Structures are given as C-alpha cells and as structure tokens.
Amino acid sequence: MDTGVVVSERRAASTPTRRRGAALEKAITDAAWEVLVEQGYHGFTFEAVAARAGTSKPVLYRRWPQREDLLIATLARHWRPLDIPDTGSLRQDALTLLRAVNAERARTVILLRVRLADYFRETGTTFSDLRSRLRPADQTPPFERLVDRAVERGELADTPRSARLVNLPFDLVRHDMLMRMGAVPDEAIVEIVDTLWLPLLSRSPHSAHSGR
Structure with a gap:
C-alpha cells in the first residue's frame, strides 16, 4: 500500500469529527453533567466544562452567556420527565x-x-x-x-x-x-x-x- 495513503488514513482516524448544532450541545451538556457530578457547583466553570467537552469557552458563551444558563440547560437534559x-x-x-x-x-x-x-x-x-x-x-x-x-x-x-x-x-x-x-x-x-x-x-x- 502507498505510504502516503497510510499516513492520510491515520490522520483521518486521529482527527475528531467537527461537531455542530444539536450534536455539539449534547456533547457540552454531557460534559457539563460529568463536571457537576464530580466537582459540584463550585467546580462547575466554563473552563472545566470546555476542557471536558474538548471545545473552547467562546463556544459555550455564545450559547449560554451565564454559568446559570449552562447549568439549567444541563439539568434540563438530564432531568427526564x-x-x-x-x-x-x-x-x-x-x-x-x-x-x-x-x-x-x-x-x-x-x-x-x-x-x-x-x-x-x-x-x-x-x-x-x-x-x-x-x-x-x-x-x-x-x-x-x-x-x-x-x-x-x-x-x-x-x-x-x-x-x-x-x-x-x-x-x-x-x-x-x-x-x-x-x-x-x-x-x-x-x-x-x-x-x-x-x-x-x-x-x-x-x-x-x-x-x-
């Protein structure tokens, strides 16, 4: 097999899929729930959630300007009716x-x-x-x-x-x-x-x- 093809396949496999819309919000609120369970509200920060979700703080701020907004969105997703x-x-x-x-x-x-x-x-x-x-x-x-x-x-x-x-x-x-x-x-x-x-x-x- 061509060496270049092998390298390209390895790079593709190691490159995360770009998440958008509902998929991105689900990944963030899942990460936020994990942070809340592990660290409580004191550790529930934009930095911690962004790091756990593998994204950046600006991505979070665009959707939830305040920490409480992110908290309510997270709880709403995990509080099944x-x-x-x-x-x-x-x-x-x-x-x-x-x-x-x-x-x-x-x-x-x-x-x-x-x-x-x-x-x-x-x-x-x-x-x-x-x-x-x-x-x-x-x-x-x-x-x-x-x-x-x-x-x-x-x-x-x-x-x-x-x-x-x-x-x-x-x-x-x-x-x-x-x-x-x-x-x-x-x-x-x-x-x-x-x-x-x-x-x-x-x-x-x-x-x-x-x-x-």
Whole structure:
C-alpha cells in the first residue's frame, strides 16, 4: 500500500469529527453533567466544562452567556420527565407515579441537593424553585393532573384544593429520600397515599373547618 495513503488514513482516524448544532450541545451538556457530578457547583466553570467537552469557552458563551444558563440547560437534559400514569384509579395512579419517582429520581434528587448546595446559597433559591424552572412553563404539575382526572371521572368532588395538599405525596416522598439519603420503602409510599393523602383529598371544605 502507498505510504502516503497510510499516513492520510491515520490522520483521518486521529482527527475528531467537527461537531455542530444539536450534536455539539449534547456533547457540552454531557460534559457539563460529568463536571457537576464530580466537582459540584463550585467546580462547575466554563473552563472545566470546555476542557471536558474538548471545545473552547467562546463556544459555550455564545450559547449560554451565564454559568446559570449552562447549568439549567444541563439539568434540563438530564432531568427526564416522568410518564404520567392513567390507570383509571387515583390511588393506583398516585402509587405508580410515586414508585417511578422513587426508582428513577432518588439518586438524582440527593445528588442535586448535595452538589448544588453552593448554587442555592449563591442564588438564594430552593430546590422547589429549581424544579419549577426545569418543568416546561405550560406543563401542569403531575399530581395536579392526577387530581384533575379523578375529578373528571367522578372519584373526587370538584372542590377547591390547595397546591400544598395536591402535591403532598411528592413532597413527603422527597423529604423521606433526603432523610434516608436513598430510596423510600414501598410500605411508606403506600402509607402516604392511603392514610394521609386520599383521606385529606376526600374531605370537603366544610368538614375541614367544622372541627375547629
């Protein structure tokens, strides 16, 4: 074989493919996620992400002018939306959703709490604020959708309910995840739904005030 051909083939093999558009952004946000997991928000810098992604800082700045912009883009790509169950039963919907949260989100929730501690201190925001930013603006929170469906099916009365009450199961499971630093036992999920949430949802506003 011609020596020149061999050299050309070796050069082609060693030259990285030029990335553009979505492929480049995916490579950058993948690298950014790795940096965040390894070094936390303190080490989440344009320099570190650019080096990990094999690109330059100006490439990052053109897409995300501020470090927070890059952080939100990175989290949005790695915070996979959960499927909203529709089993025909509010209880089963709630259990299915909470079990999915428990299986798929426990490690990520704990990781973000720990790795983003500096971010929350620096910005004066909370995990709930961050979760709201990651959720599409036009998307109804999961448990609100479950309750709305239950009302449409006639399982629940169509009465006003506070967001705190509607989202109580998720808040309690997330709290238990953080207290345990891991997944929540299934019996705790069942207890939250059966002994706390469903009875509270079924109470009418009149009965809720009558005991005062």
